[in-house]
Amino acid sequence: MRSLAITMCFLALIACGGKDSTKAPIAAQLAFPQKNSECTTGQDVNGSNTSIVEFSWIASDHTESYDLRATNLNTNTTQTVNSSSTSAKLPIEKGSPYSWLVVSKNSNVRETARSETWLFYNSGSTTTYAPFPAAVVAPKSGSTISKDLNNQVLLDWDGADVDNDLAGYKVYFSTTNPPTTLITTLTSGKSNLQVSVSSDTVYYWRIVSFDLEGNSATNAVSEFKVR
Incomplete structure (x- = not known):
């Protein structure tokens, strides 16, 4: 009887261990x-x-x-x-x-x-569309980052336009919220910018994307702190 009980327990353990646990979902x-x-x-x-x-x-x-x-x-x-x-x-x-x-x-x-x-x-009643608001890549809003040896950080974003006539970006960057200081205007071929920063300071920035038709779109203000 004892050997039978041991055998049954062993088989039960094998059965339990043989079941696959539920796997995490895969991205669609x-x-x-x-x-x-x-x-x-x-x-x-x-x-x-x-x-x-x-x-x-x-x-x-x-x-x-x-x-x-x-x-x-x-x-x-x-x-x-x-x-x-x-x-x-x-x-x-x-x-x-x-x-x-x-x-x-x-x-x-x-x-x-x-x-x-x-x-x-x-789709709406318009025949031309403004660019999509720029999507921030880095620094992520709310993050705390380190500056490089030149006391700079890289602002990086993605831009797109359904009409394929994206012309460029206006970059606003300052220590006030919302940022009202236009520091540069870039063509659509460039979507990043090195900016000078100071330690223990919070910075705010936003991008105005514009196209050849004069349409524009402004993304939400992003902020980050420099260590």
Whole structure:
């Protein structure tokens, strides 16, 4: 009887150990609206300046559901909807720039996975669009960083324009919020800038992107502290 009990316990341990634990979700791949594009497929909502857009993405492994997050870049307002499939619809403002991403989730694990973030314009009555607000790469807003041996830090950002006529950037940088000091104007071929800084100081900066049609877009103020 004792040997039988030991054998049963051993088999139970093997059975328990043989079960695979739930794996963390994998990031989804976005499909539509396409990156840096104009979305023209929205369905009009009567009596409003909104249209219903269907977002879609490619299924990711180890995922039960997805959170779709779409942010109006003019108002910085984010809408979130959960979906168990690979698409979801949202009513969004016409003629406005948006960013969107998908978060893959599984109720059996705490980890989630974020997709890339794509930008698009929801079609409106205009025939020309302002550039997308510049996306800060570094320094991340709220971060504390070190200056280099030349007492400088690198401001780095990404810019895009659905009309492909992005002309350049105006860079505002100062120790006051909001920054009102225009330190330089750059062509669209350059999206980074070395600036001189001092230790134990908080700096604020923003980018005004402009195109050949005279349209412009300003991103949110970013801040960082120098050690």
